[in-house]
Amino acid sequence: MKKSIKYIIIAIIVIAIIVALVILNINRDKQESKEDGTLKMVTSFYPMYIIAENITEGAENIELVNMADVNVGCLHDYTLTTEDMKKVENADIFIMNGLGMESFIDKVISSNTNMEVIDSSTNMQNIILDENGVNAHIWTSIDNYILQVENIAEALIQKDEVNAEKYKANADGYIEKLEELKNSYSSELQDVKGTKAICLNEAFAYLGQDLGLDMTMVETNHEESTMSAEMLRNVIDEIKNENIQVIIVDKNDSKTNAETIANETGAKIYELNSGLTGSEDKDSYLNAMKENLELLKSI
Numbered sequence: 031m032k033k034s035i036k037y038i039i040i041a042i043i044v045i046a047i048i049v050a051l052v053i054l055n056i057n058r059d060k061q062e063s064k065e066d067g068t069l070k071m072v073t074s075f076y077p078m079y080i081i082a083e084n085i086t087e088g089a090e091n092i093e094l095v096n097m098a099d100v101n102v103g104c105l106h107d108y109t110l111t112t113e114d115m116k117k118v119e120n121a122d123i124f125i126m127n128g129l130g131m132e133s134f135i136d137k138v139i140s141s142n143t144n145m146e147v148i149d150s151s152t153n154m155q156n157i158i159l160d161e162n163g164v165n166a167h168i169w170t171s172i173d174n175y176i177l178q179v180e181n182i183a184e185a186l187i188q189k190d191e192v193n194a195e196k197y198k199a200n201a202d203g204y205i206e207k208l209e210e211l212k213n214s215y216s217s218e219l220q221d222v223k224g225t226k227a228i229c230l231n232e233a234f235a236y237l238g239q240d241l242g243l244d245m246t247m248v249e250t251n252h253e254e255s256t257m258s259a260e261m262l263r264n265v266i267d268e269i270k271n272e273n274i275q276v277i278i279v280d281k282n283d284s285k286t287n288a289e290t291i292a293n294e295t296g297a298k299i300y301e302l303n304s305g306l307t308g309s310e311d312k313d314s315y316l317n318a319m320k321e322n323l324e325l326l327k328s329i
């Protein structure tokens with residue numbers, strides 16, 4: 031009997047020592063992750079993630095995380111999830127589009143007050159207003175997008191001295207490619223200026239503005255299937271009255287209504303890429319806009 035008590039006491043002591051060691055180790059791990067200098071950046075959604083990917087490529091001790099899943103698409107209809115909030119918990123930097131795209135931003139900021147927020151839309155000009163207020167899909171204009179890249183790069187350079195040169199070089203290289211693309215747009219799409227078009231996706235308002243299209247925007251919240259019968263009728267009437275030949279949709283849209291309109295009017299559907307979704311390839315914006323260039327040439 032006495033012997034078994036002795037064993038129990040020894041067992042308790044051994045367990046206590048193991049528990050103490052485990053706790054010590056957890057604490058040490060926690061401190062290490064705080065002191066290893068990793069800068070955690072969280073982007074609000076896909077277009078911001080692609081910009082950050084380009085600027086931070088090859089940078090040391092950084093962690094880049096995209097908050098809203100790429101399948102979410104636009105943040106228009108997005109509701110902040112507990113899972114996504116967790117990604118922001120220990121972030122040092124939050125990179126956002128701005129202009130109201132991140133309607134949840136106050137909640138994100140109050141959850142982590144130590145985090146620096148970078149707004150890519152700072153000093154943005156030529157803001158388009160629609161029936162819902164500011165149209166925040168600024169990145170479909172290459173000019174706007176370049177400013178977004180500059181704003182994010184500048185803020186990161188200020189924040190992270192160690193990688194500052196890297197960020198500068200990466201941003202310069204990326205902007206050079208964007209300028210080239212912009213030149214191709216100007217030289218190859220001269221003829222589309224003034225062309226009348228109907229656009230069933232608000233993401234392309236800025237692209238249309240850059241191209242000088244005479245574009246009627248139909249608010250669909252990125253889903254042309256939401257159009258009411260009355261709206262559809264009005265669009266068909268307008269296309270007939272104005273002799274419009276171009277219908278612009280996002281390639282990821284359903285196209286049900288666009289096809290009805292095309293069938294009734296003879297106008298052609300152009301399926302553009304809004305850059306709202308895609309692969310993790312850092313060139314995905316460049317590729318999307320090149321894809322659009324090729325399609326627009328046929329207008």
Ligand SMILES: [Zn+2]
Nearest residue numbers: 104105106252
């Ligand atoms: Zn949207």
